[in-house]
Amino acid sequence: MDQKLPTIKEIAQRLNISVSTVSRALHNHPRIGLRTKMQVQKLARELNYEPNTLAISFKQKKWYTIGVILPELSEQFFSQAISGIEDVATFQGYTVLIGQSHESVDREKVLVETFRKHRVDGMILSVSKHTDQYGHLDILDKYNIPLVYFDRIPPGGNAPSVSSNIRSGAEQAVNFLVGKGHTHIALLKGPASLIASQQRLEGYEAALAGRGISVDPALVREIDLSPEETRLAIAALLALPNRPTAILCFNDYVCLDAIQFARKEKIRINEDISFVSFANLPICNFLDVPPLASVEQHPYQQGQLAAEMLLDIIEKRKPLSEVKPLVLDTELRIF
Amino acid sequence: MDQKLPTIKEIAQRLNISVSTVSRALHNHPRIGLRTKMQVQKLARELNYEPNTLAISFKQKKWYTIGVILPELSEQFFSQAISGIEDVATFQGYTVLIGQSHESVDREKVLVETFRKHRVDGMILSVSKHTDQYGHLDILDKYNIPLVYFDRIPPGGNAPSVSSNIRSGAEQAVNFLVGKGHTHIALLKGPASLIASQQRLEGYEAALAGRGISVDPALVREIDLSPEETRLAIAALLALPNRPTAILCFNDYVCLDAIQFARKEKIRINEDISFVSFANLPICNFLDVPPLASVEQHPYQQGQLAAEMLLDIIEKRKPLSEVKPLVLDTELRIF
DNA sequence: CTGTTAGCGCCTTCAA
């Protein structure tokens, strides 16, 4: 039983030298006797010495850990993102604490508090879809805990963040549909609390305007992303005197729900009504009738960039004033 | 800027008492003056005092964190599991470090080492599908770091673990198919390194034997779960003089791949060949032609149980000798 | 080149 791990103190005693010498030898300090250095390192190896990270964290008031709070890991968008975050963090010697808000503001608050109390060095967070106040996040500033928003970012402000250019993504999608001859295009936009909802609308309107098509407000439905509201929205759209011939969905999950409901109403998918959405999740590849196209948002890369941004701040490689929100271009994946 | 967080030392100074008194007052130590206690707690509240978890971790050699290593979070089975783990851990005051092996043994090793060096209090791990040696895991014993295997458990031994009764799940599935009139049932079993592969085979054979159907070895294909091998297996099965009329797939992802390939070969899904699989992932609900049935494995609950088991060990609520591998019953979800 | 000292924040004997 290696129960007790060796400490530098032990090494020092065995070698009859001081702990500081051991510490320096272990760190390859320049002005240290070659002989002693060798001795120390040899013994350290023999004893299987490993620095106690807990002690180091304690001393340096830094625990080389970042906290990541995402709404829902079973959404592939977020699970791919966490991979990107994890890879970068690991590479830079950090570990990743994970927490899911499950779209609950309360859980989000609790998680932020927990991570703060655990003194993580920084956080990456996608706000829950119900988050419309940000006091629990602003507070992190006071504690000097850097925060990078990921994908779902709060309105206004220019806090550090990484997100995709949803507006142009929506334009790409609508232009694609118009190119296919559609003029009656509906939009399932998300809840007002997510600025990405507004951005979808802007892109949608801009694209239509660019093609000289007027916006029919009846075709724009706000939903909370739940299957139920999606169902209602689809029902409402189908009940319209002149139905849309295409629907741009908030994301692939909404799209799957929408397709399912539409199918129940005997709509022939991508014939009677064409579907286009956001995210381009792997799941789409398994559908026999996927949406016509989906806006790729590169979650893995976004995760990487968010982690890099956060670590830049933590390690002070960049002054905070130089850290700008990062907006990534999307591209339309056509099936 | 609250830059500097208050410490008990500060409180002590302001109140002209000793740190030990403060410490005790904060902990509601029995023999402490009511007046002093009140004073201390009041000031603590005013200063927004919060114990430094880093210091406490350091002192107690315990950092109230567990490490979880899973193959792939974008597989819903594992992302649901992590939710269960997270919920239990959070509830008991622990945080969760996450790492994905991405099915690479090397990454798995690195993660185990990283977490060990970070002195996590315990780990939960699903071995990668290529893991066939366990030295990197056995070593944790020496360091007194408890480990609970989750779902993918190593052969033999009775290390603490939580997994489903795959054998009986396979029986359920095969019986279901036999009930539908199938006698020619193929099995896509997984790699030999996963004991769950063998368990599938056992259940498959037992069920067939029970129904008086002889096992045709040509119908049992070992695959590594990659789409490519799935494709080859399907091709091989279709090339058989008398094709199977049903296929039991290793899990839903394999099943989706299999269905996709079969469809390309003009097979009518669940008519020419019926498909049944394991996991019952949410994704199945979005398929217009899902497998006929899928063996529900309750990943969320399994995650919870694994976390509870691990925390029982960590907190020594149970002697290690009493911690037995836990095998959960599955149930067949019919679509 | 190496040793001594002090301290990070907290808890826990041991004394008073």
Added chain:
DNA sequence: TTGAAGGCGCTAACAG
């Protein structure tokens, strides 16, 4: 009921 002292493992400023 309270205080003083020591120590967890490591680093770093200050001395030789």
